[in-house]
Amino acid sequence: MLHVSNLDVRYGEVQAVTSVDVEINLGEIVSITGANGAGKSSVLNAISGIHCPSGGEILFEGENITGLKPHAVVRKGIVQVPEGRQLFATLSVRENLLAGCHTNSGFVLNHNIPEQILSQFPVLRDRLDSLGSSLSGGQAQMLALARGLMNRPKLLLLDEPTLGLAPVAVSEVFRLISQLRDQGLTILLVEQNVRQALAISDRAYVLDSGHTVIQGTGQALLNDSRLVQAYLGITQRQTMST
Numbered sequence: 404m405l406h407v408s409n410l411d412v413r414y415g416e417v418q419a420v421t422s423v424d425v426e427i428n429l430g431e432i433v434s435i436t437g438a439n440g441a442g443k444s445s446v447l448n449a450i451s452g453i454h455c456p457s458g459g460e461i462l463f464e465g466e467n468i469t470g471l472k473p474h475a476v477v478r479k480g481i482v483q484v485p486e487g488r489q490l491f492a493t494l495s496v497r498e499n500l501l502a503g504c505h506t507n508s509g510f511v512l513n514h515n516i517p518e519q520i521l522s523q524f525p526v527l528r529d530r531l532d533s534l535g536s537s538l539s540g541g542q543a544q545m546l547a548l549a550r551g552l553m554n555r556p557k558l559l560l561l562d563e564p565t566l567g568l569a570p571v572a573v574s575e576v577f578r579l580i581s582q583l584r585d586q587g588l589t590i591l592l593v594e595q596n597v598r599q600a601l602a603i604s605d606r607a608y609v610l611d612s613g614h615t616v617i618q619g620t621g622q623a624l625l626n627d628s629r630l631v632q633a634y635l636g637i638t639q640r641q642t643m644s645t
Contacts, residue, residue, distance in 0.1 A: 404429045404464060404589055405450070405558060411458030412445040412613075419445040420613045422459070427558070427591055432584045434592040434600045434621065437610040443593040444486060446610075447560050450591070451483040452476040463558070480557030484547050486566060492536035496527055499535050499546055503553030517553075523579075524549045541572030548579065559583070561592045565599075577603055601625045 405427040412420035420442040427433045435443045448454040450461055452473040461469045463479055471479070482503075491499050500516055521528045524545050530538065538546060544564060551559055561580065565573040573596060581603045584590055594600035601607055604621035617624070 406462040409459040413457040431605040432590045434604040434607040441610040442613040482556035483560035484551040486562040490535040497531040503550035
């Protein structure tokens, strides 16, 4: 479905990503993980068009989308849920959800929230007329995920979806991500919660200083004690303490 090859991303004189390859097949959860500053979000932002890559190629369903603007990438079927949720605090939950349809004029033409979304996110059903600013951290993340699904994406990009959440909310977010994959959605996940991200991932890439240092199945990486200690900052005992 998605093939990223030899991706380079620069910010002025700073080389954030160097020759990174990422392959995502239909119906997979693929995670990109690593320490702070490893280049994870830069890869996501290049795919979604937020930042134009300085080199390499991005193919989606066989079509070259390298350098497309974000709205054009969304129309191809790729939707990113950004780090920090970035909700509209002064809009209602309903309005935040409808804003997820803006690229296909749905925000203007349609004021209905699909029942599938409300069933998937029951916590939002009774809060549709509440302001975005009134939600807890976990509820706000659910709203951000639901907003991303309003465009019916083929590929969902998740950037640090559990950042700043309480443990119970973290578990709920990972449960929902797994459920979305089981329903057929393809997901690319950037996440610093390494152990839980790898546990739900079909495959994973580990970045270090903008380079891919290793790749493999999520379970294989969890079982590699040398890897998790050297690059991920967790011990083998931690990986087994789910």
